[in-house]
Amino acid sequence: MLKNKKKFLMSMALTLVLMSSSVPALATNIQDTNTNQEVTTESNYNLKDLNEQLVMGVAWMQSSAEYRALCYQAYNTGQMIVDQESSKFKQGDKPLAIITDCDEAVIDNNEYEAGLIGQNAAYSEETWGQWVNHADAKAMPGAKEFLNYAANKGVEIFYVTGRNEKTGLDGTMKNLEKLGYPCVDQKHMRLKTDSSNKQPRMDEIVKDYNVIIYMGDDAGDFPINSYDKDVNDRNQLVDVNKNNFGTHFIILPNPVYGHWESSLSKDYFKLSPAEKGKLRKSYLKTWTPSDSNK
8 A cells, every 4th residue: 555655656746747847848839939930920021012012102103193293393493493594505605404314203114113012023124124115104294394395495405314225225215205305315315334323424414514403313313422322321412412402403202212222221132021121110210109098
């Protein structure tokens, strides 16, 4: 009887030891499972998820009266500058010129951007090249009228764009000609050859012309040395040149893409979709309402 009781007590003690040792293991397994769920959620965040962030910007540019109004405002400002500068022009002066970007400065590519929404795909040279050579981008509201007005006043228009000269020249010229833009010829088309930095191409034009307007949707479209600068430097350069905006520089709104995005991180294009999404949100300044129940 005593022997059986000892066996029973030893068995109970062993059971308690096993149970106590399994509790931390169980807790660890639960924690690991939660961690794995977080990792899995982040790893499943793909380009399709990231592209959803385009929806509001693209919808605004494609449908809002406010976007159209800002375009008209920009080109009306340009017309006033043309009137002012052309009235001062004298024989022997350098000929007058406007340097403008193409994309989201005079032609609208939002159909390409909208096409990325719902797709697990990013901008690529291949698909962008197809879009460029499709040559069916629409004119931005008021852009064609403004540039033709300037051309009729004797102002030459130079198109300094980030489009690739080798693969995009023909499609770009075809698109601009179809829309009725002026100065669409080899002389006035200054597409990218080796670098996205537009400053050298703008400097070449300035040698022979009095550039009265720089126009674009990106800080890099203006001679303020913003190329390859980080987000803080770009903001400071704009502040330094604040008096030129509206008098010499005309900027168009573009909340969808641009160098502002890649300036958020030096290695931005090496980041995963999840990392890009997290980085973008890290720049948000937020306000949280107080809890009225407290």
